[in-house]
Amino acid sequence: MPGLRLGRMLSMPFAAQNFERLVGTPGFSETMLRNHFKLYEGYVKNTNDLVDKFRAAAKAGQSSYELAEMRRRFGWEFNGMRMHDLYFGNMVKGGKPLDKNSSLLKRIAEQFGSFDAWAADFKAVGSARGIGWAVLYLDRATGQLFNVWINEHDVGHLTGGVKLLVMDVFEHAYMLDYGIKRADYIDAFFRAIDWKTVEARLI
Numbered sequence: 087m088p089g090l091r092l093g094r095m096l097s098m099p100f101a102a103q104n105f106e107r108l109v110g111t112p113g114f115s116e117t118m119l120r121n122h123f124k125l126y127e128g129y130v131k132n133t134n135d136l137v138d139k140f141r142a143a144a145k146a147g148q149s150s151y152e153l154a155e156m157r158r159r160f161g162w163e164f165n166g167m168r169m170h171d172l173y174f175g176n177m178v179k180g181g182k183p184l185d186k187n188s189s190l191l192k193r194i195a196e197q198f199g200s201f202d203a204w205a206a207d208f209k210a211v212g213s214a215r216g217i218g219w220a221v222l223y224l225d226r227a228t229g230q231l232f233n234v235w236i237n238e239h240d241v242g243h244l245t246g247g248v249k250l251l252v253m254d255v256f257e258h259a260y261m262l263d264y265g266i267k268r269a270d271y272i273d274a275f276f277r278a279i280d281w282k283t284v285e286a287r288l289i
Contacts, residue, residue: 099134099137100130100133100134100137100167101130102123102126102127102130102167103171103174103175105119105123105174105175107178107179108174108177108178108179108278110179111177111178111179111180111278112179112180112274112277112278113263113271113273113274113275113277113278114263114274114278115262115263117262118259118260118262118263121258121262122170122254122258122259125170125258126166126167126170126174129163129164129166129167129170130167132163132166133160133163133164133167136156136159136160136163139153139156140153140156140157140160161239161240162238162239162240165239165240165243166239169219169236169239169252169254170254172249172252173219173252173253173254175280175283176251176252176279176280176283176284176287177275177278177279177280178278178279178280178283179278180278181276181277181278181279181280181281182279182280182281182282182283183281184201184281184284184285185281185285188281188285189285189288190250190281190284190285190288193229193231193288194231197230197231198231204231204233205276207233208220208222208233208251208253209269209272209276211233211234211235212253212255212268212272213268213269213272214235216237217237217238217255217256217257218235218236218237218238218242218255218256219235219236219239219252219253219254219255219256220233220234220235220236220252220253220255221233221234221235221236221249221250221251221252221253222234222249222250222251222252222284223244223247223248223249223250224247224248224250224288225244225246225247226246226247226248227246231250232244232247234247248287248288249287250284250285250287250288251279251284253272253275255268255272259271
């Protein structure tokens with residue numbers, strides 16, 4: 087946020103982004119999307135509530151078992167907020183294809199053999215039993231790409247890694263429309279990927 091002093095930035099609450107543009111995305115009912123938006127807004131609210139409690143406790147010089155447990159919870163709420171920012175952010179109605187000359191496509195082909203081989207691997211990660219996320223990560227230290235399973239929101243992240251593509255595979259992301267047919271949801275998600283946004287995260 088250019089022009090904002092650090093002190094002011096630290097005092098500003100987190101705000102839920104507006105993803106209304108996704109309503110009408112093929113394969114995602116309006117009801118399911120709006121339920122998902124509400125859940126996402128809950129993470130934002132809970133993150134703000136916890137930040138307020140931490141600041142109040144710091145001013146009062148308080149330390150307690152309850153406060154320690156809230157600090158443990160913070161990663162869950164904050165990551166729940168940010169993962170949904172990335173998930174909804176890398177989707178667009180109708181999808182946007184990956185440019186044939188893109189640097190991301192070249193990296194994928196070099197490391198996985200082909201885009202189709204990468205996609206099959208990513209879908210396999212997303213099909214793993216359990217709740218969580220499938221994420222295409224870039225390890226900046228080596229330039230390697232990894233398809234990674236994130237359990238819950240706060241377990242399994244690659245330290246220093248850049249999340250390029252994020253897919254929610256918690257039940258709330260698909261069961262209302264697809265029941266237990268997660269593979270059908272994953273196919274619908276792939277048709278809605280905004281690859282321009284994904285590639286922009288590579289920079």
